[in-house]
Amino acid sequence: MRLSTKGRYAVTAMLDLAIHYEEGPVTLAGISATQGISLSYLEQLFVRLKKDGLVEGLRGPGGGYRLAHSPEDISIAQVINAIGENIDATVCGGREDCQDGQRCLTHALWEKLGNEIHEFMHGITLASFLRRDKVSAVVRRQQTGVEIAVVEPALNSMAARQQSGY
Numbered sequence: 685m686r687l688s689t690k691g692r693y694a695v696t697a698m699l700d701l702a703i704h705y706e707e708g709p710v711t712l713a714g715i716s717a718t719q720g721i722s723l724s725y726l727e728q729l730f731v732r733l734k735k736d737g738l739v740e741g742l743r744g745p746g747g748g749y750r751l752a753h754s755p756e757d758i759s760i761a762q763v764i765n766a767i768g769e770n771i772d773a774t775v776c777g778g779r780e781d782c783q784d785g786q787r788c789l790t791h792a793l794w795e796k797l798g799n800e801i802h803e804f805m806h807g808i809t810l811a812s813f814l815r816r817d818k819v820s821a822v823v824r825r826q827q828t829g830v831e832i833a834v835v836e837p838a839l840n841s842m843a844a845r846q847q848s849g850y
Contacts, residue, residue, distance in 0.1 A: 691769040693721050694729050698763050701739065702755035702810035703823055709748030718826055729767055736766035755811035761802055763810075771805065773798040 700715045712730065716723045730749060733739045740752045751758060764771060773794040775782045782788035813819060 687764070687771075688769060690729065690767055691764050693719075693725060694733065694767045694769075695760055695763050697721065697726060697729060698733070698738065698751070698758065699810055699814060701749060701751050702758075702814055703827075705751055705755050709742045709746065709750045711748040714748070732767045733763070736762075738762065738766050751810075755814070756809050758810050759806045760808045760810070760813065761806035764805065771798055771802045773801065 696719050697715050700719055701710055704710045712723055712726045715721065716726055730739060730741070734741055734749075737752055738758060739749045741747070741749050761771070770777070772778055774791060775788070775794070776791070778795065778798075780787040780791060782791055814823065
């Protein structure tokens with residue numbers, strides 16, 4: 685089993701929405717800037733996330749996307765499933781034709797591993813993941829970085845006006 689970039693980015697984007705859940709909609713451009721994910725890639729992912737009922741899109745000024753459910757009610761497994769990722773460690777994709785059209789010797793092992801991974805990810809919600817200490821530290825760093833990026837140009841502009849006498 686290998687989780688693709690699509691799965692990783694979808695989980696990251698959904699966590700970004702969970703961080704801002706109480707604040708309202710978040711633009712894809714905002715997620716792109718904060719998380720370093722291509723805007724066009726996010727657009728593709730959000731079509732699937734919206735279709736699966738995990739996010740809602742809001743148009744107009746102040747629009748963007750928000751979670752369709754509480755971060756406590758959305759598991760990592762739901763996000764991965766919504767974008768079409770398959771949590772399957774078998775070589776045959778669960779078809780049991782891994783060795784010359786028949787079940788291989790280790791099929792049950794890889795099938796069990798895939799089930800364990802799915803259960804593990806199903807047991808982690810967006811909210812519970814954000815409560816982890818190391819994750820909280822990353823959130824604080826990203827929010828500080830965003831605030832600096834927004835405040836710094838304004839301070840530079842004010843300083844330039846003061847020096848020029850305006």
